[in-house]
Amino acid sequence: MAEQGMCSRREADAFIERGWVRVDGVVVSELGSKAWPNQKITLERQARQRQQERITILLNKPVGYVSGQAEKGYRWAAALIRPETRYRNDRSPLKFDPSHLRGLAPAGRLDIDSQGLLILTQDGRIARQLIGEDSEIEKEYLVRVQGKLGASGLALLNHGLVLDGKKLRPAHVTWQNEDQLRFILNEGRKRQIRRMCEQVGLKVVGLKRVRMGRIVLGDLPSGQWRYLKEGERFF
Structure with missing residues (x-):
C-alpha cells in the first residue's frame, strides 16, 4: 500500500487493524499480508474519509527555527502555526483548529540557518511523495x-x-x-x-x-502559513 502511494506504512497497519482494507474485494485482517502486483487494493470509505481529514500546511520558515521538534532551546517552526500568523490571502475554507497541529511533521527539512518553503503534514501519502526513498519530486x-x-x-x-x-x-x-x-x-x-x-x-x-514539486512559495510572507488547498498537488 505504501509502495503504491495509498498511505504510509503506519497508516496501512491502522487501516488493516480496523478492517478497512480489501484485496480483490476480500477484507484483509492480518498485518504483514502481501498482495501481488496484479491484485487490486482498495480502501473502505472510512479510511478514505480519515485521509481527507489530514491537514497539510505550507509555511515560510524564517532563519532561526528548526524544522523538527525543538531541542537545546531552539524554536520549532510549527510554533508559528497560529491563527494570527495565517496568511490573509489563504483561500482554503478550513478554519484553524488546535487538532490541526496534532501529528504534524515536516516533509523535507530546512536547517536552522535556511529559510523558505516548509511542508508540515499529517498525511503519510504526502510525506512519502516528498521524502520517500524513491521520491522524484524536485x-x-x-x-x-x-x-x-x-x-x-x-x-x-x-x-x-x-x-x-x-x-x-x-x-x-x-x-x-x-x-x-x-x-x-x-x-x-x-x-x-x-x-x-x-x-x-x-x-x-x-x-x-x-x-x-508544483507547489511554490510565491508571495507567502516570512513567518506566515497557509493550508494546502483541495486540488493542489505536488506532482
Missing part, C-alpha cells in the same frame, strides 16, 4: 554564495560530487545572478547544498527553498 532553492567557483565547479555541482561515500543524483544548478545560484534537486541529504558548495570552494551565506 526541490528548488535560491542560494547566495561567497567565494570563487573554479572552471569545472559548476559542472561538478550539476553532477559528479560525492557525499558520505555515495554519489549524488544529477542536479540542475545555474547562476541566478553574480552571487546567487539556483539549485534544483530531487534528493535531500543532510545539509546537502552547503556541503556541495564547500566541495567546490564556495560558502553559502543564504539559502531559501522556493518550490517543492
Whole structure:
C-alpha cells in the first residue's frame, strides 16, 4: 500500500487493524499480508474519509527555527502555526483548529540557518511523495554564495560530487545572478547544498527553498502559513 502511494506504512497497519482494507474485494485482517502486483487494493470509505481529514500546511520558515521538534532551546517552526500568523490571502475554507497541529511533521527539512518553503503534514501519502526513498519530486532553492567557483565547479555541482561515500543524483544548478545560484534537486541529504558548495570552494551565506514539486512559495510572507488547498498537488 505504501509502495503504491495509498498511505504510509503506519497508516496501512491502522487501516488493516480496523478492517478497512480489501484485496480483490476480500477484507484483509492480518498485518504483514502481501498482495501481488496484479491484485487490486482498495480502501473502505472510512479510511478514505480519515485521509481527507489530514491537514497539510505550507509555511515560510524564517532563519532561526528548526524544522523538527525543538531541542537545546531552539524554536520549532510549527510554533508559528497560529491563527494570527495565517496568511490573509489563504483561500482554503478550513478554519484553524488546535487538532490541526496534532501529528504534524515536516516533509523535507530546512536547517536552522535556511529559510523558505516548509511542508508540515499529517498525511503519510504526502510525506512519502516528498521524502520517500524513491521520491522524484524536485526541490528548488535560491542560494547566495561567497567565494570563487573554479572552471569545472559548476559542472561538478550539476553532477559528479560525492557525499558520505555515495554519489549524488544529477542536479540542475545555474547562476541566478553574480552571487546567487539556483539549485534544483530531487534528493535531500543532510545539509546537502552547503556541503556541495564547500566541495567546490564556495560558502553559502543564504539559502531559501522556493518550490517543492508544483507547489511554490510565491508571495507567502516570512513567518506566515497557509493550508494546502483541495486540488493542489505536488506532482
